[in-house]
Amino acid sequence: MKTVVEVEHYSFIYQDAKVPAIKDVSFTVREGEFVCIVGANGAGKTTLCNALVGLIPHYFTGETEGSVRINGADTADASVADLSNYIGLVFQNPFNQLTYASGTVAEELAYGLGNRGVSRDEMRRRVKLVSQLMHIEDLLDRDPLELSGGQVQRVAFGSTFILEPNILVLDECTTQLDPLGASEIFDIVKQLNASGVTVIMVDHDMERVAQYADTVVVMDHGQISLTGTPREVFSASDINRYGIDTPDYVKLSKGLDRRGLGDGELAMTYEQTVAMAKEVIDR
Amino acid sequence: MKIELNDVGYSYQTGHHALEHINLSFEGNQSVAIIGQNGAGKTTLAKQLNGILRPTQGTLKIDGIEISGRTTSEWSKRVGYVFQNPDDQLFLETVREEFAFGPRNIGMDEETIERCIAKVAALTGLQDKLDVHPADLSPTEKKFCGIGAVVMMDPDAVVFDEPTCGQDYAGDVRLHDLIAELKREGKMRIAISHDMKFVVANFDRVVVMCQGKVLVDGTPEEVFSQVDVLRKSYVTPPPITRVAQGVGLKETVFIVPQFVEKLEDACSAQNS
Structure with a gap:
């Protein structure tokens, strides 16, 4: 299996911050792997997600050290738009993902495709497909800003899935969904993973992490404290000290x-x- | 205290009927979880409880007095509502000011306010953050700042909207302790939640909502044994309960030690 994500001695400190959000982090992800990143709030998980998709250093400013490579491309050199051909992020807060430039959910879903110059027929086909997948067919004509948190979360997933990235980064992205809704979405994620899509997921639900992950990465105070299979990580007796439940x-x-x-x-x-x-x- | 909803309905200005024919009564120091699918009307219901929203049909009474007769700020002394998103709630320059704002408005004296701030800061883990701007808090701390500002008012009932959303393990433990303290003080606790582990660990009564109506209302045992009914409202029992149901255990269990005990009993029954 080829390596699709290579993070080498990567550190990042937000502008004006006193301590680095992530410090000397190194890990690799193989194509088709399902990786879960866990840890207490403030451990650096979201920062790492932002670094993987290039929002750091292109959107968030600060100082970086080391490198992040996605399919061999250094995120410092590639643009966020170029990287989005390979890697897609579903945000923790779905309202941060909305473009605020679309009048309807259908336009919101198609936004990324429009930027890529995809034909209108193809856009319609993919919007239909993704809206069926996410059970949001009846929301297509609604204004995204009038939707509930759970509904926006489905739209956010849809607008990422529609770009068909090979690597999906999911940052605690079902916290506002009802339990069956969340498990429906994870079934879709699992299907995509089975078809070869690489998944990197941040989650606080340890049953879900144990169920799905090939590899668990435990972060603590900006560093990786532990990496292994769910069995290796959760058999550690002192796992609670990293701020996670068994x-x-x-x-x-x-x-x-x-x-x-x-x-x-x-x-x-x-x-x-x-x-x-x-x-x-x-x- | 007693909160009574009689045939309560609520329609938004868009014409969307969020609540229909709700009949519920919450009394004394009850602990109640409100669960159900996205858009079921949970938040709309919770916002009726201290008058942030007023029924467009039916009546809501607190201790026999109809809610329409008084202002939300008057009711907030009795029933506190913690917003799902703390950014919708917090607006002052420091955590200390957030904590002091409500009590000051209802005429609490400064000495009592200071004493309450110390207590609530300890409960919410914000002792060292009192002079920090709420915008500079972590998402977890911000959530506890919102909770603290409501607890400061010393209301008879506290309504939490998705309090575990975005919390980590330490946050969950702190929240559990805080709710236990409210229980010790004899307060009513009501929470909207999608986190079923949190629901069964902290609440004695569960109300399941579906499409603006109450689908089931009962003890956690009564509610979580009805898997097919729960499915209608996109709810699943907590993980260990589902495992117990998966092996065909008749009793509904919620925590691991309880399940281990039941398995031990089943094992010895098999061998005797």
Whole structure:
């Protein structure tokens, strides 16, 4: 598998800030990998997302060190528009993602395509497809500014998906969605990932992280403290000190072990946890 | 205190009917979570509770007095509403001023205000941030600043709109402690939330809303056992509850130790 993201000794300090938001961060992401970035608020997760898509250094000003390469292109040299051909970000606050230049949701979804000179027929086709995927067909004629937070979050996803990036960066992007709505969106993300799209996701929901991630990156005070598979990361007994909770699936596995009912394995997914619990009942 | 909604409806000026025929009653130091899909009317309902929005149909009474008879600022002494987005709520130069603003407006003396600020700052973890501009706080701190400003008013009921949204683990723990303190003080706690782990850990009653109406109203056990009904309002039970349901456990469990115990019981029943 080729490497699509290479972050090397990267540091960034926002203009006028006293301490760097990220310090000497290095990691790589392979094509098709599902990476989750976790950590306490203020650990540098959103800053890292902004650096991956080129908003740092092109939009946010400050001092950088080291490099971020996306598909081999250094983000310091490539423009945000060029980078958007490969990598797309869904913002934490969906209202920050709106262009505020579109009168309708359909125009909002098509905005990025317009900038790329895509034909109107192709635009219509993709807007239809994405609006069906995101269940927002009935919102296409509405003004984006009149929508609820959850609805805007769906539009924000749609306006990123429509550009068909090979790498998706998702920054806590379902916090305003109802539980089934969020799981619908993660099913779509998982399908895209299965079809080869690389996913880099920031999330506080540790059950979801354990369920989906190939690799978990734990950030703490701007640095990477721990990297590994969900099993490697969540089996660490001191994981809470990085400001993250242990997934309930892991808590249950450990609880069963303590009562002599477990098999020493840690369940990481819903399916594994159900199988583990069934085994205890049937024993 | 008692909040009663009798056949309450609310329509926005656009003609959208956000609430229809709501009959609910909240009493004493109850803790109530309001859950349901996006656009179900949860925030519209919560904003009725201290008069930020007034019913366009039916009546809402607080301790038997119809809400339409008084101003929102009068009701805010009884029922505090914490906005989902703190930027909609905060407008002063420092955290200290945010905390002091409401109490000062209702004539609380400066000495009491200072004492309350110290207590609320400790509860919200903002002791070292009192002289900071709210715009310079982290998103979590800002959220706690909004909560603190409401708690400062010492209302009989606190209504939280999506308090866990954007919170990390430490924020969740702090919020849990803060709600427990409000409980100790005998206050009513009402929260809108999409975070089902938070709901079952902090609330004794759950109201499920769907398309402007109340779909189910009951204990967490009653509500989260009705998976198909919940699905109608785009809600799923918390992760460990879903696992227990997945293995066919009859009881509804919400926390890991409870589930471990049930599994141990099931295991020994099987072997006896």
